[in-house]
Amino acid sequence: MEYTLAIDNTPDTVEGGTGILLVHPSTGATDRLDTDFLSTDTDAMLVISTRTTAREVKQKLEYYEVDEERATILDTLSVERGYTRRQSDQVRYVSAPDDLAGIVAETEQFLQDHDGKLRVSFDSVTELIYYADEEQALEAVGDILELLEEYDAVGMFHLAQGVHDDETVAQFRDLFDGVVELGEDDSVTSDF
Numbered sequence: 001m002e003y004t005l006a007i008d009n010t011p012d013t014v015e016g017g018t019g020i021l022l023v024h025p026s027t028g029a030t031d032r033l034d035t036d037f038l039s040t041d042t043d044a045m046l047v048i049s050t051r052t053t054a055r056e057v058k059q060k061l062e063y064y065e066v067d068e069e070r071a072t073i074l075d076t077l078s079v080e081r082g083y084t085r086r087q088s089d090q091v092r093y094v095s096a097p098d099d100l101a102g103i104v105a106e107t108e109q110f111l112q113d114h115d116g117k118l119r120v121s122f123d124s125v126t127e128l129i130y131y132a133d134e135e136q137a138l139e140a141v142g143d144i145l146e147l148l149e150e151y152d153a154v155g156m157f158h159l160a161q162g163v164h165d166d167e168t169v170a171q172f173r174d175l176f177d178g179v180v181e182l183g184e185d186d187s188v189t190s191d192f
Contacts, residue, residue: 003117003154004041007033010180010190016117016152019145021173024182026126026160033182034121035064037156038071043116046107048074050097050127051158053083074106097131100140107144111151118153120144125172126160134168142175156180 001016014020020037024030038045038061045066049057054075061068072092078085080096087093092110094102111118122128122144128137141157148155159172161181173179178192 006040017149021176044114046110120155122157124158
């Protein structure tokens with residue numbers, strides 16, 4: 001299955017199973033790229049958030065006019081922070097951002113439960129490393145990339161460049177089929 005990529009300076013389409021690493025400045029405004037990725041050529045989307053709560057993700061999707069009916073949000077923060085939460089078909093929760101097994105299991109459940117063109121956004125791997133550690137984060141991301149391949153889905157994973165050393169960034173880059181880089185000036189380059 002082919003998926004359209006509506007991101008400047010990237011291939012027009014990618015094959016199902018493709019994982020894309022979005023490398024951005026720590027202050028980079030990634031919402032536009034993320035929502036362009038999610039809203040194009042998609043039957044269902046999973047937004048995994050280790051950085052913001054489900055409420056904030058909903059506001060982002062609404063602001064960028066992404067079809068929320070097609071979105072499932074995996075909130076990893078609210079339980080740990082003690083916020084009120086109601087599990088529903090469109091909002092799922094795991095206990096904490098370092099509940100890697102829970103994140104992988106919820107991703108697999110989403111992919112099993114939906115048909116058609118499926119997209120996954122993971123915002124952000126940087127936070128995942130912060131809460132868990134680099135080795136566990138690499139393993140969890142690798143597991144999710146395998147699921148994308150198995151279910152013919154595509155995914156985009158956020159990583160803040162300046163926060164990690166070059167070796168860490170290189171290790172994550174090596175996992176992915178494509179890398180999109182957002183510059184300080186909002187320019188976009190890619191390597192697929």
